[in-house]
Amino acid sequence: MSPAFRVIPRLDIKSPNLVKGIRLEGLRVVGDPSEYARRYYSEGADELMYQDIVASLYERNTIPDLVASTARELFVPLTVGGGIRTAQDVRELLARGADRVAMNTAVVATPSLIGECAELFGTQCVTVALESIHLGGDKWEPLTDCGRNRTGLDTVTWARAAVDLGAGELLLTSVDRDGTFSGPDANLLERVCSSVRVPVLAHGGITTSEHARQCWESGASGVVIAAALHSGRIRLNELKSDLSELGVPVRPFGGEGG
Numbered sequence: 001m002s003p004a005f006r007v008i009p010r011l012d013i014k015s016p017n018l019v020k021g022i023r024l025e026g027l028r029v030v031g032d033p034s035e036y037a038r039r040y041y042s043e044g045a046d047e048l049m050y051q052d053i054v055a056s057l058y059e060r061n062t063i064p065d066l067v068a069s070t071a072r073e074l075f076v077p078l079t080v081g082g083g084i085r086t087a088q089d090v091r092e093l094l095a096r097g098a099d100r101v102a103m104n105t106a107v108v109a110t111p112s113l114i115g116e117c118a119e120l121f122g123t124q125c126v127t128v129a130l131e132s133i134h135l136g137g138d139k140w141e142p143l144t145d146c147g148r149n150r151t152g153l154d155t156v157t158w159a160r161a162a163v164d165l166g167a168g169e170l171l172l173t174s175v176d177r178d179g180t181f182s183g184p185d186a187n188l189l190e191r192v193c194s195s196v197r198v199p200v201l202a203h204g205g206i207t208t209s210e211h212a213r214q215c216w217e218s219g220a221s222g223v224v225i226a227a228a229l230h231s232g233r234i235r236l237n238e239l240k241s242d243l244s245e246l247g248v249p250v251r252p253f254g255g256e257g258g
Contacts, residue, residue, distance in 0.1 A: 002249045003221065003249070004046070004249050004250055004251045005212075005216050005220075005221065005222055005223075005243065005248050005249055005250050006046040006047060006201070006221060006222030006223070006251075007044075007045065007046055007212070007222065007223055007225070007236060007239060007240055007243070007250065008045065008046055008047045008048065008049050008079075008201065008222055008223065008224045008225070009036070009037075009040040009045050009048055009049065009224075009225060009226070009229050009236065010049040010051060010203065010224045010225065010226040011033045011036060011037060011048065011049065011050050011051070011226070012051050012053045012226060013033055013050055013051065013052050013053065013063055013066065013082070014029075014052075014053055014054055015052070015063070016032075016033075017029045017030070017031070017032075017033070018030040018031050018032065018033040018036055018230070019053070020179060020226055020227050020230055021178075021179055022178065022179035022180060022227075030230050031230075033050070033066060034066070034069065034070065036230065037070055037074060038073070038074065040229065040236055041074045041076055043235060043236035043237040044236060044237050044240055044251075045076055045236060046076075046077075046222070046251055047076060047077040047078070047079060047099075047222075048070065048074070048076055048077070048078050048079070049078075049079045049080075049081070049102070049171075049224055050063055050066065050067060050070075050078065050079070050080045050081070050082075051080075051081045051082050051102070052080075052081070052082030052083050053082060053146045054082075054146070063080060063082060063083070064092060064093060064096045065096075067080055067093060067096045067097050067098050068096040068097055070097065071096065071097020071098070072097070077099040077100070078097060078098045078099050078100075079098065079099065079100040079101070079102055079127060079171075080093050080098040080100070080101055080102065081101065081102030081103065081104070081127075081129060081171075082146075084101050084102075084103050084106055085106045086106075086113075087113070087116050087117055087120055087121075089101075090117050090120075090121060090125070091120075091121075094121060094125065099125070100124070100125050100126070100127050100169070101117070101125060101126065101127065102127040102128070102129045102171050103117075103126070103127070103128055103129065104128070104129040104130070104131060104142075104144055105144040105145050107128055107162070108142070108144050108151055108153070108158075109144075111161065111162075111165055112165070114126060114128060114162060114165040114166045114167055115165045115166040117166070118165075118166030118167070118168070119166070122168070123166050123167070123168030123198075124168045124169075125168070126166060126167050126168050126169070127167065127168070127169040127170065127171050127201075128159075128162040128163075128167040128169075128170055128171070129170075129171040129173065130142045130155055130158065130159060130162075130170060130171065130172050130173065130192075131143045131144075131146070131147050131173045131175050132155040132172065132173065132174060132175060132188060133147075133175045133176060134174075134176050134185065134188070138187075138191070139154065140154070140155035140156070140188050141153060141154065141155060142155050142158050143175060147175050155172075155188065155192065156191050156192055156195050159172075159192045159195060159196055160195055160196060163196045163197065163198050167198060168198055168199075169198055169199045169200070169201065169221075170192065170196060170198060170199070170200045170201065171200075171201045171203060171224065172188070172189060172192050172200055172201065172202055172203065172220075173203040173204045173224075174188060174189075174203070174204035174205060175204065176204070177204035177205025178203070178204040178205065178227075179205075179226070179227045180205050181205065181207040181227065181228060181233065182205045182207075183205050183206070183207065183208075183211045183214065184202050184204060184205050184206055184211055184214060184215050184218070184223075185204065185205070186214055186215075186218050189202050189215060189218040189219065189220055190218045190219060193218060193219030193220060194219060199221035199222070200219065200220050200221060201220060201221060201222045201223065201224050202215040202218070202220040202222070202223050202224065203223070203224035203225075203226075206223050206224075206225050206228065207225075207227075207228040207233055207234060208228075208234065209234075209239055209242035209243050209246060210246075211223075212239065212243055212248070213243060213246050213248055216243075216248050225239075
């Protein structure tokens with residue numbers, strides 16, 4: 001039996017608010033992140049993802065208390081990203097109730113941090129985030145600091161390197177599609193999925209069950225969705241029901257926590 005395809009709401013945090021932008025820019029306040037987390041949990045979220053989107057820029061991390069309160073109330077795996085610079089930061093988030101951490105800026109600057117955290121906490125705890133822009137043709141470049149800074153790297157090459165260093169999962173964001181409701185960058189997704197041996201989560205532009213099925217067919221292990229859920233364009237439980245009818249293996253849902 002195929003592993004269940006995961007549907008994961010992403011909540012971008014600019015303390016204390018849930019925010020969302022387009023192509024990682026033009027942020028607007030959406031509401032209270034705790035309220036949205038509870039709603040998505042009740043609709044059958046397979047996991048929740050919190051991302052402090054200004055933590056790396058301002059070299060701070062304001063999200064641990066939110067993680068702790070969510071872990072007390074909702075019995076669902078939590079992935080947390082933003083402002084994680086050291087193994088001690090990872091240790092604190094795991095102690096507060098996170099199941100995984102998603103790292104980008106710090107591991108581009110210090111790739112050895114991936115292996116250090118994998119050795120200390122297990123590869124299953126280490127997700128490397130790749131926020132990628134399309135340069136044309138078959139070229140994509142990962143960005144850091146929530147899409148603000150260029151790296152000069154090649155996305156597919158960096159994805160392979162991150163896995164070799166110990167990443168247990170990749171979060172692949174198409175910056176060009178983020179917040180646009182225009183569907184995934186299937187070409188990028190297929191290239192990364194075919195190049196690594198770990199689960200890849202697709203993020204950016206995913207709005208419909210057909211978009212999600214396209215990600216599954218491209219090799220993704222799940223989808224991470226923000227704008228389409230926050231705006232009400234789709235409901236999480238309806239999306240999972242549609243995916244099941246389309247032949248995509250999803251976890252059972254219905255009732256709190258799916």
